[in-house]
Amino acid sequence: MRTPQTPAGRTGLDAILARPAEALVALDFDGTLADIVPDPEQARAHPGAVAALAALAPKVAAVAVITGRPADVAVRFAGVAGVEGLDHLVVLGHYGAERWDAVTGAVHAPEPHPGVAAVRAELPGVLGEYETWTEDKGHALAVHTRRAADPQAAFDALRGPLGELAARHGLIVEPGRLVLELRPPGMDKGVALTEYVREIGATSVLYAGDDLGDLAAYAAVEKLRVQDEDAVPGLLICSGAEVPELAARADLALSGPGEVVAYLRGLADRLA
Numbered sequence: 151m152r153t154p155q156t157p158a159g160r161t162g163l164d165a166i167l168a169r170p171a172e173a174l175v176a177l178d179f180d181g182t183l184a185d186i187v188p189d190p191e192q193a194r195a196h197p198g199a200v201a202a203l204a205a206l207a208p209k210v211a212a213v214a215v216i217t218g219r220p221a222d223v224a225v226r227f228a229g230v231a232g233v234e235g236l237d238h239l240v241v242l243g244h245y246g247a248e249r250w251d252a253v254t255g256a257v258h259a260p261e262p263h264p265g266v267a268a269v270r271a272e273l274p275g276v277l278g279e280y281e282t283w284t285e286d287k288g289h290a291l292a293v294h295t296r297r298a299a300d301p302q303a304a305f306d307a308l309r310g311p312l313g314e315l316a317a318r319h320g321l322i323v324e325p326g327r328l329v330l331e332l333r334p335p336g337m338d339k340g341v342a343l344t345e346y347v348r349e350i351g352a353t354s355v356l357y358a359g360d361d362l363g364d365l366a367a368y369a370a371v372e373k374l375r376v377q378d379e380d381a382v383p384g385l386l387i388c389s390g391a392e393v394p395e396l397a398a399r400a401d402l403a404l405s406g407p408g409e410v411v412a413y414l415r416g417l418a419d420r421l422a
């Protein structure tokens with residue numbers, strides 16, 4: 151297992167190793183547990199990811215997946231339902247607005263924000279001739295530019311107009327890796343992570359992510375670990391280097407899902 155580059159990260163890892171039964175391991179899906187692929191419908195967990203999670207989960211307080219995907223889609227694409235060892239897995243979808251519990255197999259979701267239907271109706275007019283693909287996630291709409299001739303140019307050109315469209319209907323734009331997501335405000339991965347840490351009484355946390363949407367979870371861990379009382383030591387892992395803002399704040403930089411999975415497997419072996 152690689153050693154974290156920062157003192158805070160080393161403290162976080164030491165706390166996880168000292169009291170694993172009180173540790174939360176929380177992971178993003180796309181780009182962290184699953185390789186980035188051109189077609190979002192084809193994203194699947196990296197080979198070995200499910201086995202690594204199943205080996206790790208019984209040795210820690212909890213394993214959670216926190217994703218921008220709808221919870222049921224992440225469960226399906228990750229292939230984590232009904233897996234021995236993952237009987238208590240939690241998937242927090244739509245940046246924490248939705249929740250799937252392995253124990254019940256049920257998804258708890260909020261009522262759809264009315265702005266989503268309005269944005270859905272107006273979106274084609276804003277996208278015009280841009281080469282995009284829209285992922286309709288029910289509670290949110292994600293406009294992907296990865297398959298455009300110039301993906302970054304399309305992303306940059308659409309950011310303003312999509313921001314205005316979202317704002318007109320009470321939504322926000324969540325930028326990601328060549329995706330602009332129009333979604334309801336009020337929930338982010340940081341809120342979701344902090345609430346789950348409190349819910350299970352975790353005394354340490356590992357969080358791994360790869361994208362801008364993971365910055366809120368990073369901020370939550372940074373806040374948890376410096377509290378005067380009840381500080382929760384934490385280890386922040388960055389998967390890949392495509393988002394420099396995230397890599398700069400990580401305690402440990404890994405090359406991508408392959409190394410993340412190997413790290414989780416190494417942690418499980420170490421806890422044995």
Ligand SMILES: O=P(O)(O)OC[C@H]1O[C@H](O[C@H]2O[C@H](CO)[C@@H](O)[C@H](O)[C@H]2O)[C@H](O)[C@@H](O)[C@@H]1O
Pocket residue numbers: 178179180181185186187188189190191193216217218219285287292294296326327328329331361363
């Ligand atoms: O929070 P996450 O689990 O990381 O989800 C964030 C978004 O991930 C997906 O898009 C990204 O992955 C695609 C598949 O590899 C890729 O084609 C795309 O360019 C990436 O942005 C997903 O499609 C979105 O709905 C998620 O919000």
